[in-house]
Amino acid sequence: MSAGNSGRGTPDEPDDPFAYLYRPEGDAPPPQQTLRQPSYNQVRPVGERTFGGQQGYRQQQAPARPDARYAAPETQVGGRPPNGGGPHDRRRAPGPDQRRNGLLIGAIAVVLAVVLGVGAAILFSGGEENQGANDGESSAPTGNADDEQDGDDPTDPPADEETEAPDLPVADLTRLQFGNGAALESTFQNARSDTGAYIAVQGRPNATITWTFDFEGEPGQYYLYTGYSTITDGQAMGFSVNGTPRTDPVDMQDYSTASDAFDDSWVRTFNLVELVQGSNTVTLTCDRPCDVAIDQLWISDHEES
Template sequence: MTPGDNGASTPEDDDPFGYLYADGQARGAQPPSGSGGYGYPNAVSRVRPVGERTYGGQQQAPQAQYGGQTIPQQQPGAGYGQPPSAAYQAPETFPGGAPTSRQAPPNPGRGRGPNTKGLLIGAIAVVAAVVIGISVAMMNGNGDDNKASDQVSTSPTQSQSASPSPSSTSSASSSGDIAPVDAKALRLDGGATLASDVQGAQADGGIYVTNLNQTGAGVTWTVNGIPSDGLYTVFAHYSAVTDSTMTLKINGKEFGSKFPLDNYTHQSDPAKAWTTSYTYPTLTKGTNTISLSCESGDSCDILLDQLWVKQGKHTNKS
């Protein structure tokens, strides 16, 4: 077969594009028309709508089987209850048809997503609450420390000890009470010495005065700042395994009675015989000297570690 239109000898040789050639046009070839025919006059036309079949000269629509029932299929381009359309047209060509431009769908999650702003505010509030709580706790802790320091008592007790003083002097507090003075801060007289062999002394380092059991031996304590004239209590902390006495002198003058230093614990072991005794001398305002010495008629077999003064009349239990 040569290029160009040679005509159709059989329906299979019918050239549907003969109208494109000059010789085909001379023979009357036509382009496709609205009826669906094309080609030469009296040519065999096999064009039919998609899905259309003829059986015995009758046109039937395609059918489908669903659950044992035959359901007619709608022809392309036909609406519900309308005959099928012979030609399909795009929806854009009809008035009010589908839009020709593509539009972005609305955000389905807008307004329903997580409230990130609210979560952020909540997190900031939690952090701020924690910081405030820590600050308050620290302020309260400092306040408690200040209160504790303010509540420290300046009153002397039997367990407190004074710092060593080379001049053997002590000063009274505003209440007239003087904290205990240790043995090593006292002035030693008449062969009295310091020792620390026996356990139980309350003085710093467990140091006490010994060798007091001889005439002339003793200790002297200079007290400054007595607030006023009056009655005071002089305390002594010591160890004695036998009842003893010593001579008390205030400002060089002998007190009217001996200072009692008995074995109130009833112990024979010096380490377990530590106890307290006291008497009530009169002191004058300002500086006073207090001394305990072993004089004629005294029994001075004691170990002495502390002396202290309280204004007024007291006992060792007060």
């Protein structure tokens, strides 16, 4: 209720302050006024209307029709909701182009799956065949004769694989030939032969030791090693290789000066010799002072320390 209003009914003064402007001339009585409509500031319950100044009845108001000027954009024809469409835009039914793209993608995926499946089947079946071949199953050769000639022979050893060198000969004292009193003995201790025996030639002029052996290596120059024991300097034996006498004897000096006994004076010496592939013969002869005992003979391809 606003100021100047006493509530329901009409105010004491007329509502029209400019009524004097259209009064009849000569102060004629004004025409009878009709009942006035309620004032704009008269309080009425919502939905209550008056007709002709009489209290009317309440009518159920019909729902207000939306005004196109104030309607939400999504309710107008061709309108779009704000912010790019929101979640409702994403849930809209796909158009014809989208359905065609989906079908095309699905078809491509099916073709790829079939191709991958066939490739996997071929790969695994090929692996099983190879496994069967490795297990001993025979298979037909592939490729032509020219290809096989150009390739390496599978039976040949790899080019970078070195062939193992044959074992070089080592004398078995029990198989040697002795002459002019040379013989196997075991009086002295610590001999390095397999049996602990040695060949005694001391005090036996022209005693001979002959070693015949097969050589499977490359022909050429090798080291002939002689193991011996002596307690006197200046001892030596002459020798020959394959029937050819050598001018350099087998020098047998007393290199073990720590002892004066044969038991503790075992040493070695070497001479360079020419060997041929196959059978070779080395002969040692006591043709000079040779107060020695020999316990080893062997061939080496290098100078041993």
